Amino acid sequence: MRQFLSVVAFTLITIGCFTAYSNYGIPQIEPAPPPKEEKLDLGSMTMDQFVALGERLFNGKGTCTLCHNSLGRAPLLDTLGDVTPGRLGDARYEGEAGNVEEYLIESLVEPSAFVVEGFGKKGTNDTESPMPDVSGGGISLSEAEILAVVAYLQERGGSEVTVEIPTDVGEGDEDEEEEEELEPREAVSDPKLLVSMFMCDACHMIDGEGGDIGPDLSGIGAARDRAYLRRAILDPNADITEGFEPDQMPEDMAEQMYVSELEILVDFLAENK
Amino acid sequence: MNRSRSNKFRQALIVLALAVVTVALAFLVFDQVNAIAAEQDVAAETAATGNYGPAPKLTAADYPTIAGVNSRVAVWIFAQLHLWFAAFVLAVPIFVFIIEAIGMRTRDKRYDDMAYEFIKVSITAYSLTAVLGGLLLFSLIVFYPQLFTYMARIFKGSMFYYALLFFVESAALYIYYYGWHWLQGGFKKWVHLTIGLVLNAAGTTLMLLANAWLTFMMSPAGVDPAGVFNGDAWAAINNFLWNPINIHRFVANIAYGGSIVGAYAAFKFLTAGTQQERAHYDWMGYNANFIAICALLPLPFAGYYLAAEIYAYSQQMGITLMGGIFAWLFIIQAVLIGTLFLSANYYLWCGMGRSDGARRYTKYIKYLAIVLVGAFLVWFTPHTLVLTNEELKSLGGPYHKILGPLGIMPAKNTAVNVMIIFTALSFMFYRRANKTATVSWVNAGNAIQVALYTAGIANIMFLGIYHGYFTNTVYKVAASIPQVLTTLVVIAASITLDSFIYRRSTDVGPVHWGRIPARAQYALFLLAVAFTWLMGLMGYIRSGIRQHWHIVDIMRDTSPDAFTPTLGYAANVVSVAAILFMAMVIFVFWIAQVSTSKTLPAGYWKEG
Numbered sequence: 095m096r097q098f099l100s101v102v103a104f105t106l107i108t109i110g111c112f113t114a115y116s117n118y119g120i121p122q123i124e125p126a127p128p129p130k131e132e133k134l135d136l137g138s139m140t141m142d143q144f145v146a147l148g149e150r151l152f153n154g155k156g157t158c159t160l161c162h163n164s165l166g167r168a169p170l171l172d173t174l175g176d177v178t179p180g181r182l183g184d185a186r187y188e189g190e191a192g193n194v195e196e197y198l199i200e201s202l203v204e205p206s207a208f209v210v211e212g213f214g215k216k217g218t219n220d221t222e223s224p225m226p227d228v229s230g231g232g233i234s235l236s237e238a239e240i241l242a243v244v245a246y247l248q249e250r251g252g253s254e255v256t257v258e259i260p261t262d263v264g265e266g267d268e269d270e271e272e273e274e275e276l277e278p279r280e281a282v283s284d285p286k287l288l289v290s291m292f293m294c295d296a297c298h299m300i301d302g303e304g305g306d307i308g309p310d311l312s313g314i315g316a317a318r319d320r321a322y323l324r325r326a327i328l329d330p331n332a333d334i335t336e337g338f339e340p341d342q343m344p345e346d347m348a349e350q351m352y353v354s355e356l357e358i359l360v361d362f363l364a365e366n367k
Numbered sequence: 368m369n370r371s372r373s374n375k376f377r378q379a380l381i382v383l384a385l386a387v388v389t390v391a392l393a394f395l396v397f398d399q400v401n402a403i404a405a406e407q408d409v410a411a412e413t414a415a416t417g418n419y420g421p422a423p424k425l426t427a428a429d430y431p432t433i434a435g436v437n438s439r440v441a442v443w444i445f446a447q448l449h450l451w452f453a454a455f456v457l458a459v460p461i462f463v464f465i466i467e468a469i470g471m472r473t474r475d476k477r478y479d480d481m482a483y484e485f486i487k488v489s490i491t492a493y494s495l496t497a498v499l500g501g502l503l504l505f506s507l508i509v510f511y512p513q514l515f516t517y518m519a520r521i522f523k524g525s526m527f528y529y530a531l532l533f534f535v536e537s538a539a540l541y542i543y544y545y546g547w548h549w550l551q552g553g554f555k556k557w558v559h560l561t562i563g564l565v566l567n568a569a570g571t572t573l574m575l576l577a578n579a580w581l582t583f584m585m586s587p588a589g590v591d592p593a594g595v596f597n598g599d600a601w602a603a604i605n606n607f608l609w610n611p612i613n614i615h616r617f618v619a620n621i622a623y624g625g626s627i628v629g630a631y632a633a634f635k636f637l638t639a640g641t642q643q644e645r646a647h648y649d650w651m652g653y654n655a656n657f658i659a660i661c662a663l664l665p666l667p668f669a670g671y672y673l674a675a676e677i678y679a680y681s682q683q684m685g686i687t688l689m690g691g692i693f694a695w696l697f698i699i700q701a702v703l704i705g706t707l708f709l710s711a712n713y714y715l716w717c718g719m720g721r722s723d724g725a726r727r728y729t730k731y732i733k734y735l736a737i738v739l740v741g742a743f744l745v746w747f748t749p750h751t752l753v754l755t756n757e758e759l760k761s762l763g764g765p766y767h768k769i770l771g772p773l774g775i776m777p778a779k780n781t782a783v784n785v786m787i788i789f790t791a792l793s794f795m796f797y798r799r800a801n802k803t804a805t806v807s808w809v810n811a812g813n814a815i816q817v818a819l820y821t822a823g824i825a826n827i828m829f830l831g832i833y834h835g836y837f838t839n840t841v842y843k844v845a846a847s848i849p850q851v852l853t854t855l856v857v858i859a860a861s862i863t864l865d866s867f868i869y870r871r872s873t874d875v876g877p878v879h880w881g882r883i884p885a886r887a888q889y890a891l892f893l894l895a896v897a898f899t900w901l902m903g904l905m906g907y908i909r910s911g912i913r914q915h916w917h918i919v920d921i922m923r924d925t926s927p928d929a930f931t932p933t934l935g936y937a938a939n940v941v942s943v944a945a946i947l948f949m950a951m952v953i954f955v956f957w958i959a960q961v962s963t964s965k966t967l968p969a970g971y972w973k974e975g
């Protein structure tokens with residue numbers, strides 16, 4: 095019996111160690127929640143907002159950064175404006191695009207039309223792209239979303255944004271999905287989650303992490319009061335922070351939030367001293 | 368004798384009844400499936416695609432909720448428990464078959480007895496496997512009816528054969544086990560061995576079928592993008608990831624079976640009353656560990672092959688697996704695999720005490736230990752842990768600043784190969800421990816062995832360092848194949864050479880089976896527990912890389928549980944399941960024990 099108990103204890107301790115290590119020995123990363131259909135209000139969008147939407151899709155639902163990052167898994171997309179003419183003139187080019195916009199759309203829905211040298215699927219001698227068709231399968235960007243991403247890519251790649259914001263987003267067959275979208279979501283109470291949900295950190299540095307399109311919000315509570323912060327979110331163009339341009343921060347941020355969420359964000363920023 | 372036989376008979380009856388119930392249940396399920404399918408067919412009629420409609424688009428309302436039960440966790444735990452037992456009862460008959468054949472060849476009865484004892488352990492586990500399989504099926508139907516229906520329509524045929532094969536396997540197993548003592552000697556023994564073969568063929572085919580269902584969910588085939596099945600059942604079975612998983616699982620299951628039987632032997636050793644029993648169970652434990660190690664050695668390669676195929680199937684899935692949120696999981700995996708290698712080696716080293724000649728080798732053990740731990744640490748060093756661009760920026764690059772160079776693939780490949788080579792070396796020392804070579808060229812032979820290992824290790828290191836640090840990214844993994852070849856060549860050559868050196872060797876003395884410290888038995892327990900937990904963890908990643916899809920890109924998971932849980936959460940579920948499993952295993956061992964013990968209650972039976 096004593097032997098039996100010590101074997102049981104040994105087993106439990108071993109399992110306990112593995113569990114403890116998995117819980118405390120490594121960082122607990124909250125995997126991104128499943129992507130949700132965003133409600134697109136294209137009618138009232140400025141081009142900058144459309145581009146910002148494209149960027150959000152690029153970093154989020156599109157999962158583009160999974161591959162297009164500095165690890166060399168896929169080409170960086172910073173010089174698309176310059177490289178496109180070369181792509182279209184290449185002997186290996188099999189597509190039908192005539193300009194940058196068409197080339198980009200084609201790259202997204204028919205990646206194998208041109209495969210950047212060295213990035214093809216193994217063993218296909220650069221004839222087959224490992225990139226998925228982003229309009230189908232796991233990514234499923236809608237037509238409008240693809241255009242938004244292309245607009246973003248044009249801006250990022252240093253060429254003129256030629257894409258036009260679509261006005262007639264296919265109704266009919268999307269009815270079903272829209273019903274789903276209208277379902278109210280639960281209000282979120284974790285400010286960090288709100289920050290990532292609304293992509294504030296795509297533009298703002300918060301606690302040392304995030305983008306640099308907007309001002310650094312780390313320690314903002316020391317400089318601004320609640321009323322200012324609330325206004326900055328509700329109506330971004332009311333005050334323009336020194337050194338930044340107007341019309342950059344999306345105006346409809348607050349419309350997407352519940353009031354309670356706005357207050358939680360404001361509190362969070364105000365206390366961030 | 369008679370009593371225990373009728374006991375066994377009753378046991379057999381119970382299990383047979385269970386099998387019948389399971390098959391009946393299976394038929395019921397098909398009925399149900401056909402009913403739902405008929406409904407759906409009406410709905411899909413307009414699709415005009417023959418008998419098969421597209422995969423349904425689900426809403427949260429399609430997932431029944433049952434008060435207080437988390438459907439995902441319920442299915443998860445049942446599936447995992449079923450898998451553990453299934454792996455065990457798949458593996459044991461395979462090596463029992465081999466051990467029986469060895470016994471027939473060598474005419475050494477100890478092998479036959481050991482084989483019998485192994486199969487005895489698996490027989491109760493077999494009925495538990497069936498019960499847990501039934502529970503898994505039941506929970507799938509209850510909690511995920513739409514997914515199950517969709518899958519069942521595609522795999523109707525294979526599910527039917529699965530039930531049928533299960534029947535065949537049960538029959539073969541019971542004849543094999545209960546006929547063991549009856550079918551002895553000459554022709555009868557051959558009949559017995561043939562039944563063992565049938566048993567294994569049925570068991571392995573069962574696993575292959577189940578693997579087809581689960582790999583279909585990862586790499587669907589035979590369906591169009593909307594999920595309309597084209598009727599080609601073989602295409603759906605032979606999907607892209609089927610064989611990579613088949614190979615990895617098959618080998619892993621054998622190693623796993625070995626480790627569990629090892630734990631059984633260890634427990635019997637610790638509680639043995641006589642020296643003779645101790646010797647027997649020590650020998651059994653040694654053989655179980657031997658089986659586990661043999662299967663362990665090729666596993667890393669099978670694992671990398673699997674990962675490479677996942678990558679080839681879908682770059683997105685491959686990156687999710689190795690570079691995305693699951694990157695940290697491989698750190699845990701490395702800890703567990705390191706534990707496996709270290710405990711298996713430790714057991715070998717302890718076992719050298721069985722022979723008097725081992726003293727000649729003990730001084731080398733500490734170096735083996737140092738190298739193994741070192742290689743383990745390299746393997747354990749994080750690979751790319753980049754998750755978001757923000758993290759990338761804050762790290763300043765994809766790799767850790769100081770540990771970076773050790774975290775890349777070539778370094779890990781090198782470490783794994785070194786670990787394997789040193790495990791082989793441990794084995795060589797163990798084999799040599801009790802022998803004295805008599806051939807005249809023994810010194811030359813030893814020098815060649817030393818040269819062989821030195822050259823092999825140097826080559827592995829060179830390949831790793833050259834390709835890892837002096838070539839660009841594309842070629843970094845080019846080293847892995849020559850490295851593996853080096854490892855295999857060194858192991859094969861050294862075993863061959865040793866068999867020549869030790870031809871006509873003399874024994875230093877008798878092998879003292881049973882002369883092994885108790886702590887070595889704990890190494891066997893550690894092996895079994897780490898294996899169990901590792902399997903659970905890898906089950907999580909296999910399902911996890913499907914993310915929010917039931918069937919990748921075909922059928923989306925829209926239940927509240929569609930999110931990917933954190934590693935800590937997954938680890939907790941795995942631990943709970945593992946503890947349940949261990950409790951059941953103890954029950955199995957206990958049953959195996961009580962079925963052989965007799966009590967004589969005084970005054971209960973009529974006298975005279």
Ligand code: HEM
Nearest residue numbers: 454612616619666667670671673674704901902905906909
């Ligand atoms: C010594 C090295 C290894 C050991 C001992 C090992 C062990 C195991 C075990 C026991 C399982 C569970 C099998 C089952 O459920 O039937 C498993 C599954 C898995 N392993 Fe490994 N493995 C090793 C190396 C690797 C490597 C290097 C990779 C990839 C980089 C890998 C990837 C996987 C995956 C994706 C699964 C899930 C597939 C499934 O459920 O069958 N393994 N492994």
